[in-house]
Amino acid sequence: MPTDEITAAAAGSWTLGDRTVHRMGFGSMRITANPDRERAIAVLRRAVELGVNHIDTAAFYVSPGGTLRVGTGPARYATELIRAALAPYPEDLVIATKVGFGYDPATGFTEAATGAQLRAQVEENLRRLGRDRLDVVNLRLGRGPGPAPLVERFGALAELRAAGLIGHLGLSGARPEQLDEVAGIAPVVCVQNNYGVDAYREQDAFVRACGERGIAYVPFFALAGTNRERGASAAQGAAVEAVARAHGVTPQQVRLAWTLHQGPHVLAIPGTGDKAHLEENIAAAALRLTPEDLTHLG
């Protein structure tokens, strides 16, 4: 596809609360892996040029250290790179971030237990992004019961939302029953979980359930799958390879198209620090799979 025809808008739109976004978005964790600040900034600007108006981030996306634990040299915060690349922000840009976990180079990761700790994480995001309100905040849940009851932690964020510091709330790393636990405290506009064509397919029913409740489902690691922070694997699986060959596209594009075919409420946030990969990924917004392709992919 010629690069001047690539647009995230080709994926269609979804409304998160009162904010409408293109279903093809961008995940900013990987840009911290790029030691070249100007190249990282260029990737972010190119994403927006290509119609991306939904960017996922977190204050703990920082290298070296942070989630990816890569590189050397001065800290590269995804949130600060977003600000450097895009502020003053386009009106239609929705930046989704996450709290619940915090990262400090001196002490490592901590899980927030109290309202004061969550507020500090919200304020860190506001400061690094240079905003006075966060569009979407996901409460990142760990695998265990957590340091404090979910209703208390979500309730603390609902108070910050009522105070105007947050536009909309979501959950990440969530289980279906947790949506019921927080029902009535504040609306959940999105669930952000690990999911892909060949990863964590036990989530299928939850993906459908979110759609039935009008909640966006935002898979992370749609390309990396079970490889997670290690990144995309060279081994793509025979079905993904076959469908890619049939359409004359890359396996990564098939993975993203499959993601978008899981429902109108499913939003893609592929991550990359590479401009060519970015363009390839956004081009997948226009890729339509056939019912036979979807059966083949399983």
Ligand SMILES: NC(=O)c1ccc[n+]([C@@H]2O[C@H](COP(=O)([O-])OP(=O)(O)OC[C@H]3O[C@@H](n4cnc5c(N)ncnc54)[C@H](OP(=O)(O)O)[C@@H]3O)[C@@H](O)[C@H]2O)c1
């Ligand atoms: N809620 C959570 O707990 C959570 C956890 C993790 C991530 N996230 C969010 O989800 C986003 C997506 O996750 P992710 O960025 O780790 O993984 P991903 O989008 O599944 O895959 C990224 C990996 O694929 C490679 N890649 C990207 N496009 C490619 C292409 N066209 N061809 C070949 N390789 C390609 C990237 O390397 P290159 O950089 O070399 O392209 C990187 O290794 C993150 O950026 C973050 O915003 C959320």
